[in-house]
Amino acid sequence: MRNDEHPDHGRRHALECMLWAGSGLLWTVAGGIPRSSLLGSAEAHAQSAQGSFSFVHISDTHLGFNMAPNPDPVVTLRESLDRAKSFNPALMLHTGDITHLSRPGEFDRATQIINGARIETHYAPGEHDVVEDDGKDFYQRFPQGARTGGFYSFDQGGVHFVCLNNVTNLQAGKMGMIGAEQMRFLEQDLAARTASTPIVVFAHIPLWVVHEPWGWGTEDSAQLLRLLARFGSVTVLNGHIHQTMQKIEGHVAFHTGMSTAFPQPAPGSRPSAGPIRDLPPGELRKLLGINRVSRVQNDGALAVVSSPLEG
Amino acid sequence: MDRLPRRRQLLRAGLPAMLVAPLAARAQERAAVTIDEHDYFPRELRVAPGTTVVWTNKDDTPHNVVSTDNPRAFRSRIMDTTEVFEFTFAAAGTYSYFCSLHPHMRGRIIVG
Numbered sequence: 001m002r003n004d005e006h007p008d009h010g011r012r013h014a015l016e017c018m019l020w021a022g023s024g025l026l027w028t029v030a031g032g033i034p035r036s037s038l039l040g041s042a043e044a045h046a047q048s049a050q051g052s053f054s055f056v057h058i059s060d061t062h063l064g065f066n067m068a069p070n071p072d073p074v075v076t077l078r079e080s081l082d083r084a085k086s087f088n089p090a091l092m093l094h095t096g097d098i099t100h101l102s103r104p105g106e107f108d109r110a111t112q113i114i115n116g117a118r119i120e121t122h123y124a125p126g127e128h129d130v131v132e133d134d135g136k137d138f139y140q141r142f143p144q145g146a147r148t149g150g151f152y153s154f155d156q157g158g159v160h161f162v163c164l165n166n167v168t169n170l171q172a173g174k175m176g177m178i179g180a181e182q183m184r185f186l187e188q189d190l191a192a193r194t195a196s197t198p199i200v201v202f203a204h205i206p207l208w209v210v211h212e213p214w215g216w217g218t219e220d221s222a223q224l225l226r227l228l229a230r231f232g233s234v235t236v237l238n239g240h241i242h243q244t245m246q247k248i249e250g251h252v253a254f255h256t257g258m259s260t261a262f263p264q265p266a267p268g269s270r271p272s273a274g275p276i277r278d279l280p281p282g283e284l285r286k287l288l289g290i291n292r293v294s295r296v297q298n299d300g301a302l303a304v305v306s307s308p309l310e311g
Numbered sequence: 312m313d314r315l316p317r318r319r320q321l322l323r324a325g326l327p328a329m330l331v332a333p334l335a336a337r338a339q340e341r342a343a344v345t346i347d348e349h350d351y352f353p354r355e356l357r358v359a360p361g362t363t364v365v366w367t368n369k370d371d372t373p374h375n376v377v378s379t380d381n382p383r384a385f386r387s388r389i390m391d392t393t394e395v396f397e398f399t400f401a402a403a404g405t406y407s408y409f410c411s412l413h414p415h416m417r418g419r420i421i422v423g
């Protein structure tokens with residue numbers, strides 16, 4: 001990884017590779033060669049309908065948030081779940097910040113609403129979910145296969161899914177952190193998989209450096225990429241930055257998802273990363289939504305299409 | 312560092328007024344840190360021993376205040392908009408802290 005050899009160069013390279021995209025940008029990774037095409041939603045539907053396996057990526061529901069530009073994220077969560085159900089997904093990945101303030105009532109409300117959608121859902125913790133009492137209220141509710149620390153893996157539809165936690169034990173002045181314990185887990189977990197197995201890694205904070213001054217990246221992501229290097233198709237799904245972003249590095253496709261609650265500014269475009277409060281009327285739902293991920297070919301390629309609530 | 316909690320416990324235990332009075336008088340000094348735009352204002356604050364520092368979150372994002380010392384000298388709960396955290400610095404020293412939700416947010420209190 002050139003990130004290791006030349007950290008500064010690698011960072012610049014990462015920024016150059018960053019692609020800004022609105023809805024309907026479809027990435028496929030076939031045989032390690034990424035191709036992108038802008039699709040109308042009909043075309044996107046037709047293409048993904050060929051695949052037998054699809055799932056949904058939702059993130060940053062932030063129940064408990066109640067300010068501009070979205071005084072009631074429950075409504076937009078419900079709309080997002082309606083959209084998710086319309087895709088008839090095999091499962092849903094929630095990449096964290098389920099709640100705004102880690103409060104039990106927020107967790108209860110979120111799970112009540114999300115469970116109502118009757119989609120099998122797997123959760124990764126966001127920093128807003130584990131900020132109090134070592135994450136007690138998160139881990140009490142989302143133990144599905146999780147070890148202490150909230151990381152786990154499972155297989156479905158021929159895809160190997162790995163959930164990582166990069167939001168605990170954050171250090172002052174640093175970005176997200178996976179840590180040695182999870183690296184060991186991952187190394188063992190991946191050892192038994194063939195290189196042709198499609199891998200999906202999901203975690204809250206982006207697993208590549210999006211914007212270091214705002215902490216939008218993960219300190220030890222280069223180590224993670226080394227463990228994933230031998231796999232032909234790796235899809236990384238993250239939240240935290242409340243906007244879609246994509247990057248391709250070798251066989252690894254990185255994607256972030258929108259929030260269902262409020263959008264955040266493009267990196268460095270505003271003094272801070274807080275919610276975009278001054279949205280023109282009618283713009284909010286263009287910046288909120290989910291990702292649909294589907295297996296478009298039989299060779300393990302996964303396509304990620306963002307699906308905003310409007311527009 | 313462990314002198315801080317012990318002094319607080321003394322006050323709470325309701326010891327004879329003669330013993331408590333000088334501490335109580337010093338604790339009346341207060342200083343403010345404002346949290347806004349994912350930052351602490353001022354980032355560095357100098358206070359006299361015994362000063363109570365009050366952090367107020369004026370941002371529309373929740374933040375907290377977590378000592379970087381090991382063991383931690385203080386740690387606030389998560390502070391939503393308008394919420395407040397206060398801590399009384401009895402002993403001289405430099406106390407660095409950060410926001411565990413946004414670790415790039417850093418500040419320090421210099422007591423002396």
Ligand SMILES: [Cu+2]
Binds near residue numbers: 374413416
């Ligand atoms: Cu913060």
Ligand SMILES: [Fe+2]
Binds near residue numbers: 062096126128240242
């Ligand atoms: Fe978030």
Ligand SMILES: [Fe+2]
Binds near residue numbers: 097126128239240
């Ligand atoms: Fe987050």
